[in-house]
Amino acid sequence: MRWIFGVILVWLVFVMSLASWWLYFGVNTLSVAASSGVSGLLARHQRMLFLEGCVLLASLLIGGIGLFYFSFRMYKEKSAKEMFFASFAHDLKTALFRLQLEVENLQKSVEGREVDNILNHTRKMQLDLENSLDLTIGASQKLFIEKVNLKNFLVDLHAQWPEFHIKYNGADTLMVDKKALHSIFKNLLHNSSIHGQADTVQVELKNQKDRVQVFYSDNGQPYGGDLAELGRSSRYSQRGSGFGLFIVRQWVTKLKGDLQFSTNATGALQVVIDLPGERP
Amino acid sequence: MTILLLEDDRELGRLIRDELVARSYDVHWSQNLSETEQLRKSLEFDLAIVDLNLPDGQGFEIISPLHCPVIIMSALSGPENRLKGAELGAIDFIPKPFLLQELFLKIDRALGGGRDKNKLWNLEQVTLDLHKRQIVNGEETHLLNKRDYRLLDILTSQAPQVVSRDEMIDYVYGKDQNPSQRTIDNAVVGIRQMLGDDQHRWIRSVRGEGYQWILKGE
Numbered sequence: 001m002r003w004i005f006g007v008i009l010v011w012l013v014f015v016m017s018l019a020s021w022w023l024y025f026g027v028n029t030l031s032v033a034a035s036s037g038v039s040g041l042l043a044r045h046q047r048m049l050f051l052e053g054c055v056l057l058a059s060l061l062i063g064g065i066g067l068f069y070f071s072f073r074m075y076k077e078k079s080a081k082e083m084f085f086a087s088f089a090h091d092l093k094t095a096l097f098r099l100q101l102e103v104e105n106l107q108k109s110v111e112g113r114e115v116d117n118i119l120n121h122t123r124k125m126q127l128d129l130e131n132s133l134d135l136t137i138g139a140s141q142k143l144f145i146e147k148v149n150l151k152n153f154l155v156d157l158h159a160q161w162p163e164f165h166i167k168y169n170g171a172d173t174l175m176v177d178k179k180a181l182h183s184i185f186k187n188l189l190h191n192s193s194i195h196g197q198a199d200t201v202q203v204e205l206k207n208q209k210d211r212v213q214v215f216y217s218d219n220g221q222p223y224g225g226d227l228a229e230l231g232r233s234s235r236y237s238q239r240g241s242g243f244g245l246f247i248v249r250q251w252v253t254k255l256k257g258d259l260q261f262s263t264n265a266t267g268a269l270q271v272v273i274d275l276p277g278e279r280p
Numbered sequence: 281m282t283i284l285l286l287e288d289d290r291e292l293g294r295l296i297r298d299e300l301v302a303r304s305y306d307v308h309w310s311q312n313l314s315e316t317e318q319l320r321k322s323l324e325f326d327l328a329i330v331d332l333n334l335p336d337g338q339g340f341e342i343i344s345p346l347h348c349p350v351i352i353m354s355a356l357s358g359p360e361n362r363l364k365g366a367e368l369g370a371i372d373f374i375p376k377p378f379l380l381q382e383l384f385l386k387i388d389r390a391l392g393g394g395r396d397k398n399k400l401w402n403l404e405q406v407t408l409d410l411h412k413r414q415i416v417n418g419e420e421t422h423l424l425n426k427r428d429y430r431l432l433d434i435l436t437s438q439a440p441q442v443v444s445r446d447e448m449i450d451y452v453y454g455k456d457q458n459p460s461q462r463t464i465d466n467a468v469v470g471i472r473q474m475l476g477d478d479q480h481r482w483i484r485s486v487r488g489e490g491y492q493w494i495l496k497g498e
Binding site for chain 1: 289296333359363373377378379389412413414422425429455457
C-alpha cells in the first residue's frame, strides 16, 4: 500500500514540472513576441495564458494533495479494517474453540445425535467464518508454500469429518499453501456432505513432470447444473449458495492452478485440481 | 513423555491439559513466557505446544530456547506466522479451532508414532491402525467413517469374545437409535472388503450370535 504514495509523489512532481515548464515557456515566448512590438493581441494572449496556466497549476496541486490525502485515509482505513478482522477472527475462533472443546468433553459422558449435531454446527460456523474472511481479504492474501504430506493431511482433516469414508491413493507429497489446501478440502467435503449427500470420497494424487493433479470425487447425488459455471460466481449454484466452490476456485487460481468439474458415471461431482509441481 | 503446554487462556489450557493428562502425558502448563522460562530451566520436555498471542510477548520467542519439537497452535494462522514458526524450527502449526483428535495425531507424529500399540494390526499386506482410524491396503488408504471405526473398535477391544449385533448397534449408533441388524451385516461386508478379508480370517461370523475379531493388537 505504501508504494502508492511513491507513485502519487512521482506523478505530482512530473505533472507539476511539465505544467510549470509549459507555462514558463508559453508566457516567455509571448512576452518576447509582445516586446518586439508585433501586436497588442499577443499581450492579451500572454495574460490569458498566464492566468489559465496558474489555474491549471493550482488545480493540479490541489488534485495531487487531495490524492495524497485520500490515499492516506484509505491506507489508515485498510489498516484499521485489517486490525479489526484479525482481532475479530482471533476472538471468535477462540470462542468457537472453547465451545468445541466443551462439546468434545461432553461427548464422553453424553451419547447421542444431538451432541454430534452441535459439533457439526460448530464446524459449519468455522467454515463460514473462514470463507467470509478469505473472501474479504481476497486477492491480497499471501501464500506460504511448503511441503505437505497429503496422506497425513487427510488423516488430520478426517478427524473433523468422521462421517466420511475417505479412500486415498497415489503420491504422498505436494508443494502447496497448507491453509489454502485446508480451505479447498473443507469446502469440497462440505459440498459433498450437504449438497451431494455423499458418505464416501475418493482422493488421488498424481505427480507429473512439473504439475501435480489432485483428483476428488464422491458417491453423492447426481449434479445437473452447468459445470462450466460452477465456482465462477458466489451467487451461482444449483444446490446451494455456491460460496464454497467459489472459494475453492479462488484459492486454486491464487495457487496458479486450474480447476475442472465433471461428473462420474453415476452423475456425482468430480473435481480435478491441477497445481504447479515442485517449487523452490 | 513430558509435554509443555503454553496457553494463556485459562479455559482452553485447562481443557487441553486435562485431555493430555487423561492420555497419560506428563503435562506442565504455563500461561506466559516468564513462567515458561522458569519451567525450561528446571525441566526437559519431549514436546512443546505453544500458543502465539501471550500476555508478555509472542510464543515465537520461546521456540528456539526450548530445544525440543514444538507445535504451534494459534488462531493467527496467516502465512507470516506459519513461515516464521517454520523458520524458528516449529515442526507443525495447528490453526485454532481444532479438534483434540487432530492435536493427538500431531503429537503422536511428533513423538514418533502412535502410543497405543494395541490399536495397530499388521494383517499380511494390510495394516489396520485404529488410532489413525485407517486401513492401509497396498497402495490404497481407507480413512474409516465413524460407523466402521466404532464397529472395529468394539470388535477388536472385545476380542476374542463374540460381539452380538445388538451390542454393536448400541455401541455404534447409541441406544436412542434402532437401525436393523442388516445394517451391521452390510457394514461388516464393507470392512472385510477394505481389509481384503474375503476368507473371513480376521472377522469371523458366528451364526446366531454376532461377529468375532480373531487377532490381538501388536
